[in-house]
Amino acid sequence: MKKLSMNDVPKFLSSVGAAMDLFVPVRMTGATNWGVWDKEREVDLQTLKSVKSPKDVFFPQCQTMYTVSKGEDGFSIDPMKLTDQPFCVFGIRSCDVRALTVMDQVFLADPVDTFYKARREQAILVSLACHRPAQTCFCSVFGIDAAQCDGADVAMWMIGEELFLEGQTEKGNEFLGQFSELLSDTDDTASVEEEKESIRSITKKLPYSSLSLEGWGAGKTDEKFDDPNWQQLSDACLACGTCTFVCPTCQCYDIKDYDTGHGIQRYRCWDSCMYSDFTLMAAANNRTTQMQRYRQRFMHKLVYFPTNNNGMYMCVGCGRCVDRCPQALNIVKVIKTMDKGREEEKA
Amino acid sequence: MQELINRAKELLADGTVARVLGWKKGDFVYNPEPHIFTSAEELEKDFVYDGFCGANLSKYMIRASKMEGKTLVFLKPCDTFSFNQLIKEHQVVREQAYIIGVGCKGKLDHRKFQEMGLGDIESITGINLMDECDVAKVTTIYGDKKEVPFADVMLERCHFCKTKDHQIFDEKMLGSKETTDTEGDRFDEVRRIQAMSPEERFAYFRSELSKCIRCNACRNVCPACNCLHCVFDNTNYDTAQKANADSFEENMFHIIRAYHVAGRCTDCGECSRVCPQSIPLHLLNRKFILDMDELYGEFQAGSDTETPGPLTAFTMEDPEAGAGLERSRG
Numbered sequence: 096m097k098k099l100s101m102n103d104v105p106k107f108l109s110s111v112g113a114a115m116d117l118f119v120p121v122r123m124t125g126a127t128n129w130g131v132w133d134k135e136r137e138v139d140l141q142t143l144k145s146v147k148s149p150k151d152v153f154f155p156q157c158q159t160m161y162t163v164s165k166g167e168d169g170f171s172i173d174p175m176k177l178t179d180q181p182f183c184v185f186g187i188r189s190c191d192v193r194a195l196t197v198m199d200q201v202f203l204a205d206p207v208d209t210f211y212k213a214r215r216e217q218a219i220l221v222s223l224a225c226h227r228p229a230q231t232c233f234c235s236v237f238g239i240d241a242a243q244c245d246g247a248d249v250a251m252w253m254i255g256e257e258l259f260l261e262g263q264t265e266k267g268n269e270f271l272g273q274f275s276e277l278l279s280d281t282d283d284t285a286s287v288e289e290e291k292e293s294i295r296s297i298t299k300k301l302p303y304s305s306l307s308l309e310g311w312g313a314g315k316t317d318e319k320f321d322d323p324n325w326q327q328l329s330d331a332c333l334a335c336g337t338c339t340f341v342c343p344t345c346q347c348y349d350i351k352d353y354d355t356g357h358g359i360q361r362y363r364c365w366d367s368c369m370y371s372d373f374t375l376m377a378a379a380n381n382r383t384t385q386m387q388r389y390r391q392r393f394m395h396k397l398v399y400f401p402t403n404n405n406g407m408y409m410c411v412g413c414g415r416c417v418d419r420c421p422q423a424l425n426i427v428k429v430i431k432t433m434d435k436g437r438e439e440e441k442a
Numbered sequence: 443m444q445e446l447i448n449r450a451k452e453l454l455a456d457g458t459v460a461r462v463l464g465w466k467k468g469d470f471v472y473n474p475e476p477h478i479f480t481s482a483e484e485l486e487k488d489f490v491y492d493g494f495c496g497a498n499l500s501k502y503m504i505r506a507s508k509m510e511g512k513t514l515v516f517l518k519p520c521d522t523f524s525f526n527q528l529i530k531e532h533q534v535v536r537e538q539a540y541i542i543g544v545g546c547k548g549k550l551d552h553r554k555f556q557e558m559g560l561g562d563i564e565s566i567t568g569i570n571l572m573d574e575c576d577v578a579k580v581t582t583i584y585g586d587k588k589e590v591p592f593a594d595v596m597l598e599r600c601h602f603c604k605t606k607d608h609q610i611f612d613e614k615m616l617g618s619k620e621t622t623d624t625e626g627d628r629f630d631e632v633r634r635i636q637a638m639s640p641e642e643r644f645a646y647f648r649s650e651l652s653k654c655i656r657c658n659a660c661r662n663v664c665p666a667c668n669c670l671h672c673v674f675d676n677t678n679y680d681t682a683q684k685a686n687a688d689s690f691e692e693n694m695f696h697i698i699r700a701y702h703v704a705g706r707c708t709d710c711g712e713c714s715r716v717c718p719q720s721i722p723l724h725l726l727n728r729k730f731i732l733d734m735d736e737l738y739g740e741f742q743a744g745s746d747t748e749t750p751g752p753l754t755a756f757t758m759e760d761p762e763a764g765a766g767l768e769r770s771r772g
Contacts, residue, residue, distance in 0.1 A: 124649050125720040146718055147655060156655065157685040230470060230562035230583050301583070302469070331476040331502070335659035336684075337718050349684055364685030367657075372677050421659045421716030422497060423473035431469075 096287070097271055097278040099258040104140070107277045108132055108185070114273070116182035118152045120145050132185075140186050140253065143229055144415055148191050148343030152184055153214045154198065156340070157364040160210070160350070164358035177213035183270070186223040186251070189244040190234040190413040194343030196246060197411065200404045201346050219270050221260070222247035224294060231414030233303035233427065239411060242294035252290050259287050303412070303427055307434055311397040313406050319398055320390070324432050329389035331422045336367030338416040338425070339392065344409045347373070368392045393429045443570060446516065446544065446615060447489050451482045453514050459540050460511030463502055465495040471566050472552040476502060478513075491516065493569030493578070496549035496597055498712050500524035500534075501665040507535040515539055518546040519618065520599070522609040523708035523744030524665040529610075530747050531706070533668050536610075543608030545616035547575035548592060548600040553720060555580065555595055560588060568592070571616045596621060599711030599724070602628035609745055628709070629732050631725055651692045653719035656685055660696075660713035660723050666703035666743075700726035705734060705751035708744040737761050737769075 099107055111117050117132035122139035129149045130136060147156075161174040195215070202211035222244035225232070234241055243250050248267030252259045260278065262268035271278060298304060310318070339345040349366040352359045366373055368391045374381065382388050400409035410426055417425040450462045466477035467490040476497050479485045498521045506513040517525055522543060528534040550569060555561050562583045569578050569592075578590045593601070606618035635643060658674075661667045673681050674695065686692040700707075709731060713723040734741060738752035738760065 123653065126653050128653065128719075146653075227584065230564075327478070330478055333659065333662040333716075335662040335716075336655075336657040337659045337716075340655045340657045341718060351684075354680070366684055370658075370684065371671070371675055372682070375677060417469075417473070419718040421663055421718075423468050423475040425473075427469060428475075 096281050096284060097260040097275075098281040098283070099260065099278055101253075101256045101258065103277045104138070104258065105134075107274065108138060109134060110276065111183055111185070111274055115180060118149065118182065118184045120186055129184075140223060143225060143227065144188070144413060144418070146415075146419070147341055148194060148413065148415065149184060149187050150191075150194065150198070150343050150346075151365075153195065153218070154202070154211055154346060154348075154365075157362060158210065159360050159362045162355075162358060162360050164355075175210075177209055178217050179213065181217050181219060182214075183219045183221060185221045187220055187244075187247065188225060188413075189222060189239050189241050189246075190232075190411040191343050192220060192222055192244050192246040193234070193237065193239050193411045194413070197344045197400075197407065197409055198346050200400075200407065219249070219266055220244075220247040221249040221251055221267075221270070224250070224252045224290065226253055226290070226294065228294065228298055228301060229414060229418075230302060231417040232298070232301055233306055233412035233414060235298045235301070235304050236306045236308065236412050237408055237410065240295070241298055242291040252287050254286050254290050259283075261287075303414070306427060306430060308397070308408070308430065310434060311401075311430065312408070313398075313402040315398045316394070316402070319394060319433065322433055325390045326386050328424070328429055328432055329386045332369070332385050332389050332424055333421055334369050334371070334385050334388070335421060336365075336369050337419050337421060339367035339369060340365060341415040341419050343411060343413055343415070344396070345392075368395070393426060396426065397430070443489070443491050443572075446491055446542070447485050449542065449615065450479070450485050450489070450514055453540060454480075454482060454485075458512065459514040460509070461506070461513050462489075463499050463506060463513050463515040465490050465497065465516075471563055471569075472550070472555070478502075478506070491544060491571065493548070493550040493575065493592075494552070496551075496715055498524055498663075498665065498710050500528060501663070501668070503534045503539055504528065504668060507533075507538045509538075512538055512540045514542065516542050516544045517608065517611070518544060518549075519606050519608050520546070520604060520708075520710050522611065523604070523742070524710050525744070526609050526747050527706055527708055527744035528665055528668070530744075531668065536747075541608075541611045541613075543611030543614040545571055545614075545618040546603075546606060546621075547571060547573075547619040548596045548603075548621035550578070550592075550595050551597045551715070555590075558588075558590065558595075560586065560590065575619060593621075593623075597711065597715055598722070599709075599714070604709070604742065610747070629728060631722075632728050632732050635725065636729075647693065650721045651696060653721055654686060654692045654696070655719060656683070656692075656695065657718060659716045659718065661699060663712045663716045664699075664703065665708070665710065665712070666706040667699070696723060696726060700730060703727065704730040705741075705753035706743050707731065708742070733766075737765060 112132040118129050119132045120127050120139045121130040122137040127139045127142040127145045128147050159175050163172050202208035225241040228241050248264045250261045250263055262271050347366045348363045350363045352361050368388055396409040453459045462479040465474040466488045468474045472494045474490050474495055500521050560580050564583045565581045567579045575592050581587050600621045601623045603622045707727045711724050734752045741752050
């Protein structure tokens with residue numbers, strides 16, 4: 096195991112940032128989001144949850160796929176270059192790493208999304224354990240361990256004034272070897288074990304940790320689709336895209352053309368099932384009310400996705416929607432309300 | 443709070459109203475949601491009205507106006523400006539609403555608790571309308587206990603409250619308390635930005651607007667944004683956009699929106715309350731309000747239901763077309 100003093104973190108990040116693209120949580124005017132490291136930017140490893148998840152490191156909110164331009168000999172089509180250099184994602188949380196596994200089901204299944212695949216392959220994930228999980232967190236419901244991220248190349252803990260780093264994959268060990276200058280060896284595994292224990296005991300006590308997913312999951316379409324609760328659950332929904340855009344697992348996108356005047360930029364951008372033109376077809380739209388759109392979002396996460404992916408839910412319990420919905424609607428309220436309905440029926 | 447529930451139950455029971463638009467308790471004290479109640483039991487069980495009920499319910503009345511029977515709606519003083527403005531724009535039907543003007547002692551901003559490390563609120567006292575609302579006593583799930591001055595955790599808008607008088611109501615309940623800061627006014631921040639050099643000002647707006655994720659929460663919560671189909675959603679035009687393709691679009695979306703609501707914006711502050719990225723969007727609107735006040739005389743949208751707005755009325759005293767340009771040359 097390696098150790099890095101918090102005072103040396105800026106120097107460490109400088110040397111990583113000089114060698115490769117480095118994504119870090121950046122604090123800017125009161126909000127923390129993921130961005131490319133730069134010595135002018137304020138790296139924020141203290142904030143538990145970035146507003147947007149690090150999803151757009153792998154699947155950018157807006158991404159040009161290819162350009163078409165008119166030349167003397169007709170048109171030429173230039174696909175965008177795929178990421179072909181290793182890059183580092185520093186300080187990612189367990190829930191957000193699991194979210195990548197969720198997105199893998201979609202983007203790495205046939206037909207493979209080459210943009211996403213290239214980024215997934217080149218990424219070095221350095222996770223950061225959640226010293227103080229929030230009241231709105233419920234990752235444990237999905238079997239995620241906030242204390243140690245098993246999907247990361249390097250697992251990291253912030254204990255007092257020090258970072259403890261442990262390589263978990265070959266790629267991770269290579270990374271630690273490459274930037275070993277500021278790292279020192281440590282056999283103080285006791286502090287790390289204590290930290291893990293503390294995180295796990297907090298996680299158990301969080302108010303949402305007992306959330307039951309019984310009744311949801313693969314094959315529950317018929318049971319849930321016509322549930323009368325959808326209407327009142329969605330009544331206050333503003334139809335904004337906040338929940339979908341801060342969500343680490345929402346992966347719907349739209350493809351559009353941007354007319355540059357002498358060519359076309361074909362790009363894709365995140366879409367939101369909350370929007371009126373989501374899945375709009377030439378013949379009109381199959382969802383015409385906000386209740387239907389709202390239902391789509393949660394049915395996708397809690398029923399359709401598990402049905403198609405061996406029971407895997409399309410939620411990792413990061414709680415960002417709980418935190419950010421303008422009118423305080425969220426997936427937990429949906430899960431609980433329908434659960435109540437079921438209990439009342441039984442009684 | 444119980445008297446609000448009792449009154450709502452009475453009005454439901456005697457058939458005056460068919461439903462009640464209010465706030466429903468959330469899992470946590472800081473996440474109550476706007477909700478339509480239809481039974482006494484539901485009101486008794488879930489209705490809440492306290493410092494965290496910041497949501498302006500006026501816009502929901504556009505939909506409720508179309509329902510059969512009257513809707514009882516609880517409006518805070520600032521929300522009544524929005525309701526009046528919606529009447530003026532023929533978006534709500536006055537007769538379909540039974541308005542209880544409910545008192546306000548300032549509304550809380552959960553993000554301010556988070557910034558103080560007090561976001562994980564297990565319990566909190568001192569934030570009900572019966573309380574003084576001077577100090578909030580917070581206990582977090584981590585056992586931290588703290589007494590926080592109400593003013594330190596209040597929404598920005600409450601520091602510059604227009605008035606605690608309801609502009610429209612059928613009856614009033616519960617008292618209010620002045621929350622306006624003793625120093626400065628709501629245009630101070632606008633003046634500070636106006637005084638910047640163009641480069642500084644550009645940098646300021648870039649640092650704020652570049653956080654925008656185009657979720658449209660500001661637009662969708664805004665009572666003045668009541669177009670049936672927003673130009674930014676209309677796929678028949680190139681204006682439809684789901685993401686900011688570049689930094690130019692980030693800026694333009696908000697500036698265009700601010701122009702469109704100018705003269706109709708009541709400065710309710712919902713845009714800034716709901717922004718997931720904490721962008722102070724209300725500043726754009728306030729800049730327009732300040733400009734209009736200076737060019738056309740002071741005007742408050744929503745203070746009544748008849749007076750035409752400064753941009754929709756013509757008078758011989760109106761400044762000439764070049765006045766704005768001259769002003770900008772200072």
